[in-house]
Amino acid sequence: MQVFPDGEIPHLWRVVHEMAGQHLEVLSMENRRPHYAQTLIHWILRSEERKEEPSHGRRETLSQSRQSMCGAFTNMWTEVTARQR
DSSP states (O other), X not given: OOSSTTOOXXXXXXXXXXXXXXXXXXXXXXXXXXXXXXXXXHHHHHHHHTTTSOOTTHHHHHHHHIIIIIHHHHTTSSOOEEEOO
């Protein structure tokens, strides 16, 4: 079971390339990966504090989330970018 089946985030170069094909341009970008990794770590810690509550399948999802999301962001395997307005 995957946490986000078919939920692959396209690489930044692909997004910029596709935008250029539509005559759009990137004006500003910011890498939010370090901040998002911290958000995910806090989410996992809070979820762990509640692990004794009825889970309805949550334990398996938490384990997969911990491994795939936090590890991916802290090891620089993926990133989150934000467009500034």
